[in-house]
Amino acid sequence: MRMRILGISLGTRDCGIALLSHNQLIHWRMHSFHERWSHEKLEYMLKKYDRYITQYRIRHVVIKIPPATHHSKALLTLLKKLSELVQYRGCMVACQTKADIKGMVPEVTNTETLMEYVTKQYPILLPEQAQERVSQRPYHIKMFEAVLAAHVYKEHMKC
Secondary structure, eight states: OOOOEEEEEESEEEEEEEEETTTTTEEEEEEEOOOOOOOOHHHHHHHHHHHHHHHHHHOOOEEEEOOGOOHHHHHHHHHHHHHHHHHHHEEEEEEEEEHHHHOTTTTTTTTHHHHHHHHHGGGHHHHHHHHHOOOHHHHHHHHHEEEEHHHHHHHHHHO
């Protein structure tokens, strides 16, 4: 199946990005936005996402969102505006929680098994996994979540 998928693990301070194209992981990254929440910060974040959508000609966007208990007003605003942007660009959009993903991939039970599963699918991420395991301050978790969300979406679309 030939499709381009942008996976986003959404947050107002940090987000993970993953791009799948033709069943290959072609880009993965963390973005940090440590400024105070403002309209300018929202616009800056949306421009980053829009750049990925247009540069890579994305057709599907899957957004991994936190559980409802962690939805701040800022996160809800970001999610709404991002969904509007994705639809404006003519892309399919889907939202998933970690619980949704665990339901589709039962072997993912915690952060460690999430990273193991992702690196089995995409061994190119082994250096990030090794770095994350020894880090006192985990940084790449959202990137792994974005990769997994995009992967699960891709597998679901095959059915």
